[in-house]
Amino acid sequence: MLKLPALDRLPEWLADVPSLTELAKGSTVWLAVTGLSRAGKTVFITSLVHNLLSALHNPNRMPLLKVVGEGRLIAARQEGAKAHLLPRFPYAANIEAMAKTPAGWPERTADISEIGVDIRFVPSGFVGEVLGRVSGGAATLKLRIVDYPGEWLLDLPLMSQTYAEWSRAMLQLWRRGLRADIARDYFAFIADHPADEGTSEAVAKQAHDLYRALLITARDKHGLSYLQPGRFVCPGALGDVPYLWFAPLEVPDSVERPAAGTLGALMEERFEVYKREVVAKFYEDYFRHYGRQIVLVDVLGALLAGREAFDDTRLASEAILQSFRYGQHNILTKLLGSARVEKVLFAATKADHIPDLQRDNMSALLRNMAALPALEARGNNADIHFTTLASVASTVEAAQEVEGRQGVIGRMVGAGKQTRFYIDAIPVQPPRPDAWGAPFLSIPQFEPPLIDPAPVDGIPHINLDLALDYLIGDRLR
Ligand SMILES: Nc1nc2c(ncn2[C@@H]2O[C@H](COP(=O)(O)OP(=O)(O)OP(=O)(O)O)[C@@H](O)[C@H]2O)c(=O)[nH]1
Ligand SMILES: [Mg+2]
Structure with missing residues:
Protein backbone atom coordinates (compact mmCIF):
# COMPACT_ATOMS: atom_id res chain seq x y z
CA MET A 1 0.00 0.00 0.00
CA LEU A 2 1.11 3.56 -0.74
CA LYS A 3 2.35 5.25 2.43
CA LEU A 4 1.87 9.01 2.73
CA PRO A 5 5.12 10.95 2.96
CA ALA A 6 6.36 12.38 6.22
CA LEU A 7 4.96 15.82 7.10
CA ASP A 8 8.22 17.66 6.50
CA ARG A 9 8.19 16.47 2.88
CA LEU A 10 4.59 17.42 2.23
CA PRO A 11 5.00 20.55 0.06
CA GLU A 12 7.41 18.74 -2.22
CA TRP A 13 5.04 15.82 -2.45
CA LEU A 14 2.07 18.04 -3.34
CA ALA A 15 4.03 19.79 -6.06
CA ASP A 16 4.80 16.43 -7.61
CA VAL A 17 1.31 14.94 -7.65
CA PRO A 18 0.18 15.85 -11.19
CA SER A 19 3.49 14.88 -12.71
CA LEU A 20 3.35 11.55 -10.86
CA THR A 21 0.14 10.48 -12.56
CA GLU A 22 1.54 11.74 -15.83
CA LEU A 23 4.81 9.92 -15.35
CA ALA A 24 3.15 6.61 -14.63
CA LYS A 25 0.88 6.66 -17.67
CA GLY A 26 3.43 8.25 -19.98
CA SER A 27 3.51 11.94 -20.85
CA THR A 28 4.36 13.63 -24.13
CA VAL A 29 6.80 16.41 -24.90
CA TRP A 30 7.07 18.15 -28.28
CA LEU A 31 10.50 19.23 -29.42
CA ALA A 32 10.50 21.30 -32.61
CA VAL A 33 13.75 21.68 -34.54
CA THR A 34 13.91 24.70 -36.79
CA GLY A 35 16.36 27.01 -38.52
CA LEU A 36 16.95 28.51 -41.94
CA SER A 37 17.65 26.37 -44.96
CA ARG A 38 20.89 24.30 -44.64
CA ALA A 39 21.28 25.17 -40.95
CA GLY A 40 21.51 21.46 -40.07
CA LYS A 41 17.99 20.47 -38.92
CA THR A 42 17.80 17.10 -40.66
CA VAL A 43 21.28 16.06 -39.57
CA PHE A 44 20.53 17.18 -36.00
CA ILE A 45 17.36 15.09 -35.73
CA THR A 46 18.95 12.06 -37.39
CA SER A 47 21.91 12.12 -34.99
CA LEU A 48 19.69 12.82 -31.99
CA VAL A 49 17.39 9.88 -32.72
CA HIS A 50 20.30 7.56 -33.51
CA ASN A 51 22.13 8.52 -30.32
CA LEU A 52 19.01 8.11 -28.19
CA LEU A 53 18.29 4.67 -29.67
CA SER A 54 21.96 3.74 -29.08
CA ALA A 55 22.23 5.21 -25.58
CA LEU A 56 21.58 2.00 -23.71
CA HIS A 57 24.34 0.16 -25.58
CA ASN A 58 26.79 3.03 -25.55
CA PRO A 59 26.02 5.45 -22.71
CA ASN A 60 29.37 7.16 -23.29
CA ARG A 61 27.95 8.99 -26.29
CA MET A 62 25.39 10.96 -24.28
CA PRO A 63 26.82 11.30 -20.73
CA LEU A 64 25.56 14.86 -20.23
CA LEU A 65 21.97 13.89 -20.85
CA LYS A 66 21.39 13.19 -17.17
CA VAL A 67 18.97 10.31 -17.59
CA VAL A 68 21.76 8.50 -19.44
CA GLY A 69 24.70 9.77 -17.36
CA GLU A 70 22.97 8.77 -14.14
CA GLY A 71 22.21 5.29 -15.48
CA ARG A 72 18.41 5.75 -15.26
CA LEU A 73 17.59 4.96 -18.90
CA ILE A 74 15.69 1.68 -19.29
CA ALA A 75 14.86 1.79 -22.99
CA ALA A 76 14.56 4.17 -25.94
CA ARG A 77 12.53 2.99 -28.91
CA GLN A 78 11.16 4.51 -32.05
CA GLU A 79 7.41 4.70 -31.55
CA GLY A 80 5.24 2.35 -33.56
CA ALA A 81 3.02 3.27 -36.51
CA LYS A 82 0.19 5.64 -35.63
CA ALA A 83 -2.31 7.79 -37.49
CA HIS A 84 -0.20 10.96 -37.24
CA LEU A 85 -1.15 14.05 -39.19
CA LEU A 86 2.37 15.01 -40.27
CA PRO A 87 4.63 13.18 -42.73
CA ARG A 88 7.19 10.93 -41.03
CA PHE A 89 10.76 12.13 -40.64
CA PRO A 90 12.89 9.76 -42.79
CA TYR A 91 15.31 8.67 -40.06
CA ALA A 92 16.17 5.27 -41.58
CA ALA A 93 16.91 6.69 -45.05
CA ASN A 94 19.05 9.45 -43.52
CA ILE A 95 21.14 7.06 -41.45
CA GLU A 96 21.61 4.87 -44.50
CA ALA A 97 22.90 7.86 -46.52
CA MET A 98 25.35 8.75 -43.76
CA ALA A 99 26.54 5.17 -43.15
CA LYS A 100 27.12 4.08 -46.75
CA THR A 101 30.48 4.17 -48.55
CA PRO A 102 31.35 6.78 -49.58
CA ALA A 103 29.41 8.49 -46.83
CA GLY A 104 27.07 11.34 -47.75
CA TRP A 105 24.53 13.65 -46.12
CA PRO A 106 20.73 13.46 -46.12
CA GLU A 107 18.68 15.16 -48.83
CA ARG A 108 17.33 18.71 -48.52
CA THR A 109 13.93 18.86 -46.87
CA ALA A 110 10.92 20.65 -48.30
CA ASP A 111 8.22 20.21 -45.68
CA ILE A 112 7.41 19.71 -42.03
CA SER A 113 7.83 16.15 -40.67
CA GLU A 114 7.74 14.32 -37.38
CA ILE A 115 9.28 11.33 -35.55
CA GLY A 116 8.55 9.86 -32.11
CA VAL A 117 10.88 8.20 -29.61
CA ASP A 118 9.52 6.58 -26.44
CA ILE A 119 11.94 6.92 -23.55
CA ARG A 120 11.46 4.59 -20.57
CA PHE A 121 13.38 5.61 -17.50
CA VAL A 122 13.66 5.47 -13.73
CA PRO A 123 12.68 8.85 -12.25
CA SER A 124 15.24 10.32 -9.91
CA GLY A 125 14.97 11.28 -6.25
CA PHE A 126 11.73 11.45 -4.35
CA VAL A 127 9.43 11.11 -7.37
CA GLY A 128 11.23 7.93 -8.30
CA GLU A 129 10.87 6.58 -4.81
CA VAL A 130 7.09 7.07 -4.79
CA LEU A 131 6.59 6.02 -8.38
CA GLY A 132 8.54 2.87 -7.61
CA ARG A 133 5.67 1.85 -5.39
CA VAL A 134 2.85 2.73 -7.80
CA SER A 135 4.10 1.57 -11.16
CA GLY A 136 7.08 -0.72 -10.74
CA GLY A 137 9.56 2.15 -10.79
CA ALA A 138 9.49 3.16 -14.45
CA ALA A 139 8.10 6.17 -16.30
CA THR A 140 7.72 6.81 -20.01
CA LEU A 141 8.27 10.06 -21.86
CA LYS A 142 6.99 10.19 -25.43
CA LEU A 143 9.32 12.55 -27.24
CA ARG A 144 7.83 13.89 -30.47
CA ILE A 145 10.39 15.63 -32.65
CA VAL A 146 9.29 17.95 -35.48
CA ASP A 147 11.41 19.33 -38.33
CA TYR A 148 10.04 22.58 -39.83
CA PRO A 149 11.60 25.38 -41.92
CA GLY A 150 12.62 28.47 -39.94
CA GLU A 151 11.62 30.52 -42.99
CA TRP A 152 8.02 30.06 -41.89
CA LEU A 153 8.70 32.09 -38.73
CA LEU A 154 9.85 35.04 -40.84
CA ASP A 155 6.20 35.60 -41.72
CA LEU A 156 5.07 36.55 -38.22
CA PRO A 157 5.57 40.32 -38.85
CA LEU A 158 3.13 40.13 -41.79
CA MET A 159 0.35 39.49 -39.31
CA SER A 160 0.48 43.05 -38.05
CA GLN A 161 1.03 44.72 -41.44
CA THR A 162 -1.37 45.73 -44.20
CA TYR A 163 -0.43 44.90 -47.77
CA ALA A 164 0.53 48.54 -48.39
CA GLU A 165 2.79 48.63 -45.32
CA TRP A 166 4.39 45.32 -46.17
CA SER A 167 5.03 46.36 -49.78
CA ARG A 168 6.70 49.59 -48.71
CA ALA A 169 8.87 47.80 -46.11
CA MET A 170 9.96 45.11 -48.59
CA LEU A 171 10.78 47.49 -51.42
CA GLN A 172 12.76 49.68 -49.04
CA LEU A 173 14.82 46.63 -48.03
CA TRP A 174 15.38 45.63 -51.67
CA ARG A 175 16.68 49.09 -52.55
CA ARG A 176 19.73 48.70 -50.31
CA GLY A 177 23.27 47.41 -51.09
CA LEU A 178 23.65 43.99 -52.67
CA ARG A 179 19.87 43.55 -52.68
CA ALA A 180 19.42 46.43 -55.10
CA ASP A 181 21.57 44.62 -57.69
CA ILE A 182 19.66 41.37 -57.29
CA ALA A 183 16.30 43.16 -57.56
CA ARG A 184 17.06 45.33 -60.60
CA ASP A 185 14.77 43.42 -63.01
CA TYR A 186 12.00 43.29 -60.47
CA PHE A 187 12.08 47.04 -59.93
CA ALA A 188 11.99 47.56 -63.69
CA PHE A 189 8.89 45.34 -63.92
CA ILE A 190 6.94 47.05 -61.14
CA ALA A 191 7.87 50.50 -62.50
CA ASP A 192 5.70 49.51 -65.48
CA HIS A 193 2.94 48.12 -63.25
CA PRO A 194 1.94 50.47 -60.45
CA ALA A 195 -0.50 49.33 -57.79
CA ASP A 196 -3.29 51.49 -59.24
CA GLU A 197 -3.28 49.99 -62.73
CA GLY A 198 -6.27 47.85 -63.66
CA THR A 199 -6.32 44.36 -62.19
CA SER A 200 -4.85 41.56 -64.31
CA GLU A 201 -4.41 37.92 -63.35
CA ALA A 202 -1.55 37.56 -65.84
CA VAL A 203 0.41 40.56 -64.52
CA ALA A 204 -0.10 39.48 -60.89
CA LYS A 205 1.23 36.01 -61.67
CA GLN A 206 4.16 37.44 -63.59
CA ALA A 207 5.05 39.75 -60.69
CA HIS A 208 4.81 36.83 -58.29
CA ASP A 209 7.03 34.58 -60.42
CA LEU A 210 9.65 37.32 -60.76
CA TYR A 211 9.58 38.13 -57.06
CA ARG A 212 9.82 34.49 -56.08
CA ALA A 213 12.75 33.92 -58.45
CA LEU A 214 14.42 36.93 -56.86
CA LEU A 215 14.08 35.45 -53.37
CA ILE A 216 15.52 32.12 -54.49
CA THR A 217 18.48 33.77 -56.26
CA ALA A 218 19.15 35.84 -53.13
CA ARG A 219 19.20 32.67 -51.05
CA ASP A 220 21.10 30.32 -53.34
CA LYS A 221 23.56 32.65 -55.02
CA HIS A 222 24.15 35.28 -52.34
CA GLY A 223 23.54 33.45 -49.05
CA LEU A 224 20.77 35.87 -47.99
CA SER A 225 18.14 34.65 -45.56
CA TYR A 226 15.81 37.45 -44.46
CA LEU A 227 13.35 36.58 -47.21
CA GLN A 228 9.61 37.22 -46.99
CA PRO A 229 7.13 35.65 -47.46
CA GLY A 230 8.73 32.47 -46.11
CA ARG A 231 6.48 30.16 -48.11
CA PHE A 232 7.73 31.62 -51.39
CA VAL A 233 11.10 30.00 -50.68
CA CYS A 234 9.85 27.03 -48.59
CA PRO A 235 6.30 26.30 -49.75
CA GLY A 236 6.00 22.95 -47.96
CA ALA A 237 2.96 21.03 -49.16
CA LEU A 238 1.03 24.15 -50.24
CA GLY A 239 1.31 23.64 -53.99
CA ASP A 240 0.85 26.46 -56.48
CA VAL A 241 -2.45 27.84 -55.16
CA PRO A 242 -3.62 31.19 -56.65
CA TYR A 243 -3.69 33.06 -53.34
CA LEU A 244 0.12 32.76 -53.31
CA TRP A 245 0.37 34.78 -56.51
CA PHE A 246 1.12 38.15 -54.97
CA ALA A 247 4.22 40.33 -54.60
CA PRO A 248 5.10 43.81 -53.31
CA LEU A 249 4.21 46.78 -55.54
CA GLU A 250 4.95 50.49 -55.23
CA VAL A 251 2.15 51.84 -53.05
CA PRO A 252 2.50 55.58 -52.28
CA ASP A 253 2.74 56.52 -48.58
CA SER A 254 -0.54 58.40 -48.86
CA VAL A 255 -2.44 55.25 -49.87
CA GLU A 256 -3.70 53.07 -47.03
CA ARG A 257 -5.49 50.54 -49.22
CA PRO A 258 -5.37 50.12 -53.02
CA ALA A 259 -8.69 51.06 -54.67
CA ALA A 260 -11.11 48.33 -55.74
CA GLY A 261 -10.50 46.89 -59.19
CA THR A 262 -6.77 47.68 -59.23
CA LEU A 263 -3.77 45.33 -59.41
CA GLY A 264 -2.92 46.45 -55.87
CA ALA A 265 -6.36 45.38 -54.62
CA LEU A 266 -5.91 41.88 -56.05
CA MET A 267 -2.48 41.64 -54.40
CA GLU A 268 -3.94 42.85 -51.11
CA GLU A 269 -6.72 40.28 -51.20
CA ARG A 270 -4.22 37.47 -51.76
CA PHE A 271 -1.90 38.83 -49.07
CA GLU A 272 -4.76 38.73 -46.56
CA VAL A 273 -5.71 35.16 -47.50
CA TYR A 274 -2.04 34.16 -47.15
CA LYS A 275 -1.92 35.65 -43.65
CA ARG A 276 -5.09 33.89 -42.59
CA GLU A 277 -4.70 30.52 -44.30
CA VAL A 278 -0.97 30.03 -44.03
CA VAL A 279 0.67 32.19 -41.38
CA ALA A 280 -2.02 32.21 -38.69
CA LYS A 281 -2.85 28.53 -39.27
CA PHE A 282 0.75 27.46 -38.73
CA TYR A 283 0.87 29.20 -35.33
CA GLU A 284 -2.62 28.13 -34.27
CA ASP A 285 -2.50 24.50 -35.39
CA TYR A 286 1.18 23.55 -35.05
CA PHE A 287 3.55 26.01 -33.38
CA ARG A 288 1.38 26.35 -30.27
CA HIS A 289 1.98 22.69 -29.37
CA TYR A 290 5.76 22.88 -29.59
CA PRO A 448 30.47 12.17 -41.95
CA PRO A 449 32.71 9.83 -39.91
CA LEU A 450 32.24 6.03 -40.05
CA ILE A 451 28.74 5.34 -38.76
CA ASP A 452 27.15 2.04 -37.78
CA PRO A 453 23.57 2.13 -39.16
CA ALA A 454 22.40 -0.16 -36.32
CA PRO A 455 21.51 1.76 -33.16
CA VAL A 456 24.40 0.39 -31.10
CA ASP A 457 27.44 2.64 -31.18
CA GLY A 458 25.80 6.02 -31.86
CA ILE A 459 27.37 8.99 -33.65
CA PRO A 460 30.15 11.26 -32.38
CA HIS A 461 28.87 14.79 -31.71
CA ILE A 462 29.67 17.96 -29.81
CA ASN A 463 27.23 19.14 -27.11
CA LEU A 464 24.22 17.25 -28.46
CA ASP A 465 23.63 15.62 -25.07
CA LEU A 466 23.95 18.94 -23.26
CA ALA A 467 21.50 20.59 -25.65
CA LEU A 468 18.96 17.82 -25.17
CA ASP A 469 19.33 17.94 -21.40
CA TYR A 470 18.57 21.66 -21.43
CA LEU A 471 15.55 21.15 -23.68
CA ILE A 472 13.85 18.14 -22.10
CA GLY A 473 15.99 17.12 -19.10
CA ASP A 474 13.34 18.39 -16.67
CA ARG A 475 10.86 15.88 -18.11
CA LEU A 476 13.30 13.02 -17.56
CA ARG A 477 13.93 13.64 -13.89
N1 LIG B 1 30.56 18.64 -40.50
C1 LIG B 1 29.26 18.80 -40.24
N2 LIG B 1 28.43 19.14 -41.23
C2 LIG B 1 27.12 19.29 -40.93
C3 LIG B 1 26.60 19.08 -39.62
N3 LIG B 1 25.27 19.32 -39.66
C4 LIG B 1 24.98 19.65 -40.93
N4 LIG B 1 26.08 19.64 -41.71
C5 LIG B 1 26.21 20.01 -43.13
O1 LIG B 1 25.16 20.91 -43.46
C6 LIG B 1 24.36 20.38 -44.51
C7 LIG B 1 22.91 20.75 -44.25
O2 LIG B 1 22.42 20.02 -43.16
P1 LIG B 1 20.87 19.59 -43.08
O3 LIG B 1 20.67 18.92 -41.77
O4 LIG B 1 20.45 18.87 -44.29
O5 LIG B 1 20.22 21.03 -43.05
P2 LIG B 1 18.67 21.41 -43.04
O6 LIG B 1 18.54 22.53 -42.08
O7 LIG B 1 17.85 20.21 -42.79
O8 LIG B 1 18.52 21.95 -44.53
P3 LIG B 1 17.17 22.05 -45.43
O9 LIG B 1 16.48 20.73 -45.32
O10 LIG B 1 17.69 22.36 -46.79
O11 LIG B 1 16.39 23.18 -44.85
C8 LIG B 1 24.61 18.88 -44.51
O12 LIG B 1 24.40 18.34 -45.78
C9 LIG B 1 26.07 18.82 -44.07
O13 LIG B 1 26.92 19.02 -45.15
C10 LIG B 1 27.52 18.72 -38.59
O14 LIG B 1 27.17 18.53 -37.41
N5 LIG B 1 28.84 18.60 -38.95
MG1 LIG C 1 16.35 19.37 -43.82
Missing part, protein backbone atom coordinates in the same frame (compact mmCIF):
# COMPACT_ATOMS: atom_id res chain seq x y z
CA GLY A 291 6.66 23.64 -25.99
CA ARG A 292 10.36 23.05 -26.50
CA GLN A 293 12.17 24.35 -29.56
CA ILE A 294 15.71 24.48 -30.87
CA VAL A 295 16.64 27.07 -33.50
CA LEU A 296 19.74 26.07 -35.45
CA VAL A 297 21.85 28.81 -37.00
CA ASP A 298 24.78 28.29 -39.38
CA VAL A 299 26.81 31.11 -37.83
CA LEU A 300 30.06 29.96 -39.40
CA GLY A 301 28.50 29.81 -42.87
CA ALA A 302 27.15 33.33 -42.38
CA LEU A 303 30.55 34.63 -41.24
CA LEU A 304 32.29 33.13 -44.24
CA ALA A 305 29.66 34.36 -46.70
CA GLY A 306 30.57 38.00 -46.06
CA ARG A 307 29.06 41.12 -44.54
CA GLU A 308 25.74 41.31 -46.37
CA ALA A 309 24.92 37.64 -45.85
CA PHE A 310 25.95 37.88 -42.21
CA ASP A 311 23.79 40.96 -41.61
CA ASP A 312 20.93 39.18 -43.29
CA THR A 313 21.30 36.12 -41.06
CA ARG A 314 21.28 38.51 -38.15
CA LEU A 315 18.04 40.14 -39.33
CA ALA A 316 16.50 36.72 -39.86
CA SER A 317 17.60 35.51 -36.39
CA GLU A 318 16.07 38.59 -34.80
CA ALA A 319 12.85 38.01 -36.72
CA ILE A 320 12.77 34.35 -35.65
CA LEU A 321 13.27 35.41 -32.05
CA GLN A 322 10.00 37.37 -32.23
CA SER A 323 8.13 34.06 -32.23
CA PHE A 324 9.37 33.42 -28.70
CA ARG A 325 8.62 36.78 -27.11
CA TYR A 326 5.25 37.48 -25.68
CA GLY A 327 4.27 41.09 -25.17
CA GLN A 328 1.07 42.07 -23.42
CA HIS A 329 -1.04 42.61 -26.52
CA ASN A 330 1.16 41.40 -29.30
CA ILE A 331 0.02 39.36 -32.25
CA LEU A 332 1.76 36.21 -31.01
CA THR A 333 -0.28 36.23 -27.84
CA LYS A 334 -3.44 36.47 -29.95
CA LEU A 335 -2.38 33.57 -32.16
CA LEU A 336 -1.25 31.24 -29.40
CA GLY A 337 -3.89 31.94 -26.76
CA SER A 338 -2.60 30.58 -23.49
CA ALA A 339 -0.05 28.24 -25.11
CA ARG A 340 3.58 29.09 -24.45
CA VAL A 341 6.94 27.89 -25.67
CA GLU A 342 8.71 27.05 -22.42
CA LYS A 343 12.29 26.59 -23.54
CA VAL A 344 14.17 27.69 -26.62
CA LEU A 345 17.76 26.91 -27.45
CA PHE A 346 19.50 28.93 -30.16
CA ALA A 347 22.40 26.80 -31.35
CA ALA A 348 25.26 27.60 -33.72
CA THR A 349 25.74 24.39 -35.71
CA LYS A 350 28.64 22.59 -37.44
CA ALA A 351 30.98 23.31 -34.49
CA ASP A 352 33.27 20.53 -35.72
CA HIS A 353 34.56 23.02 -38.33
CA ILE A 354 36.22 25.08 -35.63
CA PRO A 355 38.66 24.13 -32.87
CA ASP A 356 37.42 23.54 -29.36
CA LEU A 357 38.85 26.80 -28.01
CA GLN A 358 36.74 28.87 -30.40
CA ARG A 359 33.39 27.36 -29.55
CA ASP A 360 32.53 29.58 -26.61
CA ASN A 361 33.15 32.59 -28.85
CA MET A 362 30.71 31.16 -31.36
CA SER A 363 27.95 30.91 -28.73
CA ALA A 364 28.68 34.48 -27.61
CA LEU A 365 28.58 35.71 -31.20
CA LEU A 366 25.22 34.04 -31.75
CA ARG A 367 23.84 35.66 -28.61
CA ASN A 368 25.08 39.07 -29.77
CA MET A 369 23.74 38.52 -33.29
CA ALA A 370 20.25 37.84 -32.03
CA ALA A 371 20.62 41.05 -30.00
CA LEU A 372 18.34 39.84 -27.30
CA PRO A 373 17.92 43.20 -25.54
CA ALA A 374 19.22 42.09 -22.16
CA LEU A 375 16.42 39.52 -22.06
CA GLU A 376 13.93 42.28 -21.42
CA ALA A 377 10.67 41.45 -19.69
CA ARG A 378 12.13 38.11 -18.95
CA GLY A 379 9.07 36.69 -17.25
CA ASN A 380 7.04 37.03 -20.42
CA ASN A 381 9.39 35.26 -22.78
CA ALA A 382 10.26 31.66 -23.33
CA ASP A 383 13.36 30.59 -21.39
CA ILE A 384 16.04 31.28 -24.05
CA HIS A 385 19.60 29.92 -24.10
CA PHE A 386 22.47 29.96 -26.60
CA THR A 387 25.00 27.24 -27.41
CA THR A 388 27.28 25.79 -30.07
CA LEU A 389 27.06 22.19 -31.23
CA ALA A 390 27.92 19.67 -33.92
CA SER A 391 25.31 17.01 -34.54
CA VAL A 392 27.86 14.83 -36.32
CA ALA A 393 31.50 15.49 -35.44
CA SER A 394 33.25 14.88 -38.76
CA THR A 395 36.74 16.23 -38.01
CA VAL A 396 39.58 16.02 -35.51
CA GLU A 397 41.64 18.94 -34.23
CA ALA A 398 44.81 19.62 -36.22
CA ALA A 399 47.86 19.11 -34.03
CA GLN A 400 49.78 22.10 -35.41
CA GLU A 401 48.92 25.74 -35.63
CA VAL A 402 49.49 27.60 -38.90
CA GLU A 403 50.42 31.28 -38.56
CA GLY A 404 48.91 31.28 -35.08
CA ARG A 405 45.63 29.79 -36.29
CA GLN A 406 44.22 26.52 -35.05
CA GLY A 407 42.36 24.18 -37.36
CA VAL A 408 40.59 20.89 -37.90
CA ILE A 409 41.18 17.93 -40.22
CA GLY A 410 38.50 15.98 -42.05
CA ARG A 411 37.79 14.23 -45.31
CA MET A 412 36.04 16.41 -47.88
CA VAL A 413 32.94 14.98 -49.55
CA GLY A 414 33.91 13.51 -52.90
CA ALA A 415 37.64 14.21 -52.45
CA GLY A 416 38.64 10.99 -50.71
CA LYS A 417 41.58 12.58 -48.90
CA GLN A 418 42.15 14.42 -45.65
CA THR A 419 41.93 18.22 -45.75
CA ARG A 420 42.86 20.80 -43.15
CA PHE A 421 40.62 23.77 -42.44
CA TYR A 422 41.93 26.83 -40.62
CA ILE A 423 39.98 29.96 -39.82
CA ASP A 424 40.68 33.22 -38.04
CA ALA A 425 39.53 33.55 -34.45
CA ILE A 426 35.74 33.71 -34.18
CA PRO A 427 34.78 37.22 -33.05
CA VAL A 428 32.51 37.58 -30.03
CA GLN A 429 30.73 40.59 -31.55
CA PRO A 430 29.48 40.94 -35.14
CA PRO A 431 32.53 42.28 -37.07
CA ARG A 432 32.66 46.01 -37.83
CA PRO A 433 31.90 47.04 -41.45
CA ASP A 434 35.59 47.59 -42.27
CA ALA A 435 36.67 44.22 -40.84
CA TRP A 436 35.18 42.04 -43.57
CA GLY A 437 37.29 40.24 -46.16
CA ALA A 438 36.04 38.93 -49.52
CA PRO A 439 32.98 36.64 -49.26
CA PHE A 440 33.71 32.92 -49.28
CA LEU A 441 30.26 31.55 -49.79
CA SER A 442 30.35 27.92 -48.73
CA ILE A 443 32.06 26.25 -45.83
CA PRO A 444 33.89 23.01 -46.63
CA GLN A 445 31.66 19.98 -46.68
CA PHE A 446 33.32 17.25 -44.67
CA GLU A 447 32.22 13.62 -44.98
